[in-house]
Amino acid sequence: MKKRLWQIFGPVVLAALIVLGLLLAPLPNQKLSMQRLHADAVSLSPTVLGGQRIKHQALAKNYVPFYGSSELARMDPFHPSVLAAKYHRAYQPLLLGDPGTQSLVHFVDEQTMMPQLHGKRAVFIVSMQWFTKQGQIPAAFDQYYSPLQLATWLLKAGRGEADRYAARRLLAMGAPAKSIVMRDALYRIAAGQRLTKPQRVGLQAELQALKNEDNLFSTLSISPRWHDIERGMRRLPATDDPAALSTLATQIGKARTTSNNLGIDNDFFNKRLKGKRLKQLAGSQRGFDYRVSPEYGDFQLLLQQFAKANMNVQFIIPPINQKWARYTGLSMPEYEEAVGKLKYQLAEQGFDKVLDLSQKGSQPYFMQDTIHLGWQGWLAVDHVVKPFLTTPQLAPHYQLNDYFYTKAWAQTKTVG
Amino acid sequence: MINLQPYADPKYFVLLLVALLPLMIGLYYGHRLRIYETIVSAAFITLMFTGAKWQQGVALIAYVVYQLLLVAGYARYRQTKNTTPVFVSVVALSILPLVIVKVTPALGPNQSLLGFLGISYLTFKAVQVLMELRDGTIKQLSLGMFLRFMLFMPVISSGPIDRYRRFAQDYEQVPTQSDYVAMLERAVWYLFLGFFYKFILGYVFGTLWLPRLAQAAMVHRGWLDLSPALGLYMYDYAMYLFFDFAGYSLFAVALSLVMGINTPMNFNRPFQAHNIKDFWNRWHMTLSFWFRDFIFMRVTFFIMKHKLIKNRIRISQVAYLINFLVMGFWHGVTWYYIVYGLFHAGAIIINDYWLRFKKKHRKQLPHNRWTEALAIFITFNVVCFSFLIFSGFLDTLWFK
């Protein structure tokens, strides 16, 4: 009978040991091919965003993080990744974001990059659409946050206001509650206490397992988006000439917005808006107010992190398609006040590289659809981003203020 | 607070198996550690309903007390009397909570407070006990056993649906050592097959492919919003549904075996069915057999006995319609679940016409490998289409 038990459970025990071994052994960080990096840098996949290995290897080369959300997926020929690839710029964008990623996701998911980013530059596209009454939606957070990154943060979190605020917000997201170890650690940080020794050991084991998982499985998915980049590259002129690019952007934008008078890309319009959907959306943004939001505090977490790493960050505030805003009844004065509030938060603390495009929503072919940059809009970004990333920059001087974490600031409607 | 959803992640299995280890050792040496088993079961059921789900936990306790009172009361009554009105009222009272839970979302935006994960499976068990009390096949009902049966932890949330007498017999009888080792062998095999089904195939079909196909089907709309992507969605959803649920059922059976109970299997290669009738003998078997034994057979018995309909074929058709309509409503009060029920009733009625035709013309009709393959192919497609209705995706596609 003993022998039979061994026959039944022996393979199970063996399998368990192999899995444990694979997860807990310190595995080497295998090198990725250049092609792989090209594809992964534009994949917008949660595996890249939350992982460690791919970002680590990209940053070791000439990649620069471009943080953002849904606009990053508008890969027309003037998208930063297309321009950088076509003209062999000294920098290549590492796209970080997808629809639904907001400040809190970026804050968590950039943890493993921070040592590499010290003193480096980055581009950050911040959408006013993040600044809703609810702020980061927990379901979207759950989809994009990475336990690996969270464990990394927890192991270095301290007792300062920023870390306590972050812990409170992360607990509110609910997602980390899946791991008992992480949830307990979050409670301690939120309460302003240090982690206990057993907590640190538990987190370290969990982190090692997650890192190995990232090493073993992060390359299993293949992104199809590199084809979009290549298609865009074929359409661009041979030389990097702003005037020629602008003419082409107008030409392509014109040809692609023939189906409607809202200046929206034909594909987007036909798939997402045409017919009754469009009617339903009339007046749908009436009452949207981006001035009061927990997102301002979450955004402050990022600023604090950038400042701590002494990073030089170019911020970009994209506009809203003016015709669309009018059609959906968005209050422009309130929108402008929200932009003003965000710029105040940046300027007050020494973040002076801000490209405010919020007034450009009515320029022709600036937007690809409702709220996303396209053709001319991407070129406007390039006018600032290219010199920012290719010419010497003065070192920034930041003066952080914890007031921006407070409820009072989240609820402040107007500044100045 | 910790919350553990059954069979959701590897941690759950490790925790559960460690907790069950003393029980396994006991069974191996011929003893059922009843008190220990009760404590472990209670702990894991509690952990299903902690945190944000505490309301469901309260609802579960209230529900079980309510059913216990009904069943105990009826068992007592049945010792001396047996009238139809009392029986019908007790059954109606027994399914009342489920009806409320199912109807509430159809009437307004809120879910009923009476609901909890697994309510329908518990209702099947309670109603079955009431019916058997009425029939006199359960003569002595032990309330302790009834509670164990209702709250048997491996199957509490989604079945398979066991039968009281079968369960009680297993529970009273501790398997011999060699039988128990054979049960453990099956359990290991089912557990790993379940991992493969639910966490690998179910993940590929459900998490990786399904959302993309759904998106493609929403974007490329042709005539009636139909598209090739919708076709792919249909097959993918059918695969996902099977592997996810079959995987889950395998876990439930495996854990039952570990606890020394032979919970019946739920699936038997359903996509190899030769016709719709055959399909229902292979798909979600414990549910379809429950419907067969407690709805279909009873309806036909009633109609025949009271000679309400003379024609046998007509009787079966009426019984099928009632049977599958009830099943449709049980899934939920939405148009697509009800259409799903009617679709299967229709399919099985047509199938019966064909079977009768085949019986009559047995000589003329060819029967070989190819006709069998054709039968499987047709059945598979009919079933996949019914799952497309069931998925509710058409509702999103057409009306949302």
Added chain:
Amino acid sequence: MDTKETVLAILNDLTGEDFAANLDENLFESGLLDSMDTVQLLLELQSQLGVDVPVSEFDRSQWDTPAKIIAKASATA
């Protein structure tokens, strides 16, 4: 007619087959008997032999051959 003959006659009515020679044929696996026939079988047993078998008693594995049905009917008659 004794119980055995009666049962065989009922089964003959339902399936069109004579089972006198093969009492151990599995009626469900061969598809000769379906749920409808089963109900009719129970009703016929009741009316012809006075055997009262409730639907819940009907466990397929115990009723799947003519021999088993005869045994069941004799036991409860």
